[in-house]
Amino acid sequence: MATNFKKIIDSGWTNFRRNSYLSFAATSIMALVLILFLGLLSLQFLSSQIVASLQEKIDISAYFKADATEEQALKIKSDLSILPEVANVTYISQEQALADFRARHAQDELIQESLEQLDGNPLAASLNIKTKDTSQYAAIAEFLEASALRSVIDKINFYENKGVIERIESISRGIRGWGLIVTLVLVLIAVMVTFNTVRLTIFSQKQEIEIMRLVGASNWHIRGPYLAEGGLYGLFAAVIALAVFYPIAFFASDKIAAFAPGINFFGYFLVGVPQVVVMVVLLGVFLGVVSSAIAIKRHLRI
Amino acid sequence: MIKFQKVKKIYEPHDVVLNDINLEIKPGEFVCLVGMSGAGKSTLLKMLTKEERPTSGNVFIEGVDLADIKDSDIPYLRRKIGTVYQDFKLLSKKNAYENVAFAMEVSGAAAEEIEKDAPQILSIVGLRDKLESFPEQLSGGEKQRLAIARAMIHRPKILLADEPTGNLDLVNSYDVVKLLLKINELGTTVVLASHDTNIVNTIGRRVVSMDKGKIVRDQTHNGRYVI
Numbered sequence: 001m002a003t004n005f006k007k008i009i010d011s012g013w014t015n016f017r018r019n020s021y022l023s024f025a026a027t028s029i030m031a032l033v034l035i036l037f038l039g040l041l042s043l044q045f046l047s048s049q050i051v052a053s054l055q056e057k058i059d060i061s062a063y064f065k066a067d068a069t070e071e072q073a074l075k076i077k078s079d080l081s082i083l084p085e086v087a088n089v090t091y092i093s094q095e096q097a098l099a100d101f102r103a104r105h106a107q108d109e110l111i112q113e114s115l116e117q118l119d120g121n122p123l124a125a126s127l128n129i130k131t132k133d134t135s136q137y138a139a140i141a142e143f144l145e146a147s148a149l150r151s152v153i154d155k156i157n158f159y160e161n162k163g164v165i166e167r168i169e170s171i172s173r174g175i176r177g178w179g180l181i182v183t184l185v186l187v188l189i190a191v192m193v194t195f196n197t198v199r200l201t202i203f204s205q206k207q208e209i210e211i212m213r214l215v216g217a218s219n220w221h222i223r224g225p226y227l228a229e230g231g232l233y234g235l236f237a238a239v240i241a242l243a244v245f246y247p248i249a250f251f252a253s254d255k256i257a258a259f260a261p262g263i264n265f266f267g268y269f270l271v272g273v274p275q276v277v278v279m280v281v282l283l284g285v286f287l288g289v290v291s292s293a294i295a296i297k298r299h300l301r302i
Numbered sequence: 303m304i305k306f307q308k309v310k311k312i313y314e315p316h317d318v319v320l321n322d323i324n325l326e327i328k329p330g331e332f333v334c335l336v337g338m339s340g341a342g343k344s345t346l347l348k349m350l351t352k353e354e355r356p357t358s359g360n361v362f363i364e365g366v367d368l369a370d371i372k373d374s375d376i377p378y379l380r381r382k383i384g385t386v387y388q389d390f391k392l393l394s395k396k397n398a399y400e401n402v403a404f405a406m407e408v409s410g411a412a413a414e415e416i417e418k419d420a421p422q423i424l425s426i427v428g429l430r431d432k433l434e435s436f437p438e439q440l441s442g443g444e445k446q447r448l449a450i451a452r453a454m455i456h457r458p459k460i461l462l463a464d465e466p467t468g469n470l471d472l473v474n475s476y477d478v479v480k481l482l483l484k485i486n487e488l489g490t491t492v493v494l495a496s497h498d499t500n501i502v503n504t505i506g507r508r509v510v511s512m513d514k515g516k517i518v519r520d521q522t523h524n525g526r527y528v529i
Contacts, residue, residue, distance in 0.1 A: 007407075018395050211391045214351070215452065216380035217408035 012228025022201045023233065026288075029197045030237030031244070033190035034284055038245045038276075040183045042265070046256065047179060049263045051172040058165055060137050060158040062144055063124040068152035070125070076149055077127055083143065085136040090128045097123040124154060134169045137161075194287050198230055199295035209299045219300050223293070230292030234284030242280055245269075303329040303491050304350065304460065309359035311345055311515075319345050321515040323359070327493065329459070332486045334502045335495040336527050337512035343495035346512070347462045350493075351383055352376050363460070381409045384453030384461040384490075388468035390445045392437040398424060398448050399433040405452045419455065427451045427481060443474030450481055454490075461485060463494045467501055475501060499527040 016023045064073055073091055080089045092100070098121050105111040129140055141158040144150070158165075202209075212222045246269070253266035269276060304327040311320040320342045327333055335343045348354040349361050352368055361368045363379075371379055393401050402420040411419075424430060427447040437445055446466055453461055463482060467475035479501055486492045496502055502509060502525070509525025511518050519528060 003413075015395065205395075208393055208395065211393055212404070212408070213377075214353075214380065214385060214391060215405045215408060216377045216456075217404075218374075218377045221377075221408045 008224035009228050011225040012232055015225055015229045016232045019201065019205075019229075022204065023229075026194075026197045026201055026233045027236045027240070030194050030233050030284060030287060031240040033194055033287070034237055034241035034280055035244055036186060036190055037283065038241060038280065040186060042249070042269075044179055044183070045268060046260075046263065046265065047175040050260055051168070051175060053260070053262060054168050055134055055172070058134055058137070058161065058168065059128055059130045060140060060156065060161065061129070062127045062156050063154045064126065065152050065154045066124065068125065072149050072152050073125055073127065076144070076147060076153075079147065080127070080129060080140070080143070083140070085131045085133070085139060087130045087132045089130075092126050092128060094121045094123055094125045097121075097125065134165055134172075137165055191287065191291075195291040195294060198233070198288070198291040202226060202292065202295045202299065206299060209296070213300075222300065223296055226292050226296050227289050230288035230290075231285045232288070234286065234288030235281065237288070238277075238281040238284035241284070242277060303327055303331070303364060304493070305362040306346070306349070307360045307362070309346075309349065309356045309361060311342075311349075311354065312357045318515050320356070323515075323517060325510065325517060325520075327491060329491055330486070330489060332483070332492045332505065332507040333494070334505060334507060334509045334525065334527075335493060335512065336497060336502055336509055337529060338497060341512040342515045343512055344464050347385075347464050347493065347495055350460070350462060351380050351385060377408070381456050382458055382460070384450075384456065384458040386446065386449050386453050386461070386463040386466045388465035390437070390449045390469075392445060392449060392452075394437050397434050397436050398429055398440070401437070401448060402452050402455055405455050409456060423451045423455055424448070441474070442470050443477055446470060446474070446478050447481065450478070450485075454485060459489075459491060461490050461492045463492065465496060466494070467496065467498055476504075479505060502527040 062076070070093065077089050077091050080086055098115075101123060102112070102115065131137055131140060137158055141156055144153060144156055147153070209222055249266050249269050253264070256263055256265045304325075306323045306325040309320055309323040310318070312318050323342075323346065335346065337343055345354055349356060349368070350363065352371065355369075363383075368379070393404060396404060399420055402424060403416045406416045406420065421430070421433060424433060427450055429444060429448055429451065432440060432444060432448075435444075437448070440448065446469075450466075461482070466478050466482070470478060475498070482492055482494060483505070494505075506524050506526075508523065509519075509521045509527065511520070511529045513529050521528075
């Protein structure tokens with residue numbers, strides 16, 4: 001079995017070398033397909049990262065009136081935390097808010113001076129709420145509206161952020177939906193191009209296959225080396241695609257980081273090297289073998 | 303050994319290629335099948351390797367009705383019959399040695415067996431120095447001798463030769479015929495389809511003449527080329 005397998009791979013490799021021109025063409029096409037695949041993967045990664053970082057920035061806050069007590073605020077906080085939609089709730093007391101404000105404007109002397117002039121604390125205590133999903137902010141706003149302690153809440157800033165939240169949401173839905181459709185269409189085209197290239201390669205050897213049948217080769221005996229050859233196209237294509245992709249990712253990474261800070265594009269693909277390599281190689285070999293199998297089928301009638 | 307029984311082959315709608323063929327060939331015979339192009343010689347030979355199937359009637363080899371052989375078993379049938387063609391049908395991507403080795407590999411021969419037998423048969427047909435040559439580097443006569451070596455590697459009981467000299471000059475043609483006669487002397491049944499008068503007359507064995515899909519004459523001894 002093992003020696004048979006080796007023999008098949010060997011003769012596949014011999015075919016690959018002797019048909020160097022066609023092998024080169026098929027391998028290049030498949031390499032382009034795999035690069036396209038890696039590109040789509042990057043696009044998917046970048047768009048999801050951008051949407052995630054935007055979503056990270058969204059929250060809603062409920063500001064309390066000056067006469068609200070801390071107990072009332074904490075009561076609302078504990079009511080909120082048991083809701084399934086809520087990721088976390090932070091209570092920011094008046095003092096905390098003032099300290100934050102001071103720290104944020106530490107450089108600004110005018111503001112520091114103005115604060116000195118004031119008797120009391122001009123800032124309100126607030127609850128800062130993050131949900132698990134941006135679509136759930138409306139529900140949180142409604143929950144606060146209906147709360148028994150609504151009277152101590154001054155304002156809920158959801159209504160000011162509503163537009164932004166909805167827009168980000170629709171962008172992220174769009175990216176997910178259209179991204180999937182575009183990816184599927186491109187993958188389909190890629191598979192068809194690969195398949196046609198391999199089919200041409202095999203068609204050029206129609207006569208060889210015919211002769212093999214005439215000297216009494218069984219179908220598997222004929223098919224084996226062609227499948228191996230297809231697999232080799234995929235393997236070499238994967239190596240080429242990876243060799244092209246990684247340097248590009250390395251140089252693009254800085255540009256992307258400048259545009260969207262906090263996204264480590266190259267780092268992501270570097271950490272995932274084993275997975276990416278295995279995935280691309282498997283995809284390439286699979287594409288090659290399956291294309292060969294389909295293409296050779298019609299030449300194997302007895 | 304070989305028996306055709308009321309064999310008819312019709313290509314739709316009504317192109318009759320073979321019409322009521324009855325023919326029996328005994329083991330060890332050397333039979334020349336003669337006739338003009340289109341007389342049905344090739345079709346008759348192709349029936350024996352099941353490349354063509356009769357529209358009606360039966361073909362037997364060693365008592366087995368070929369209609370009973372399943373498609374998946376056809377490769378085994380073909381390994382038992384050697385075939386030689388006018389256009390050689392060599393694998394152009396394989397060298398002489400590999401062409402012979404391939405025919406052995408497909409029947410599951412062990413590597414040692416291939417390494418021993420393939421060079422041996424190639425030296426029998428006079429290609430000992432051409433093991434590494436690819437078909438395009440060989441002359442017509444050498445190609446045909448390579449094809450015969452490949453056909454004989456399984457030591458088949460039957461050798462079918464379809465116009466093997468059609469692409470060869472006189473000298474090479476006689477070399478090929480001598481080789482076929484030698485193979486026949488060693489016990490293999492040979493069926494040679496040819497429309498070359500000189501070749502057939504030189505051989506002087508059984509001659510079966512065909513015309514328009516029918517057998518019109520069967521000279522069992524010292525046959526001449528007549529239709």
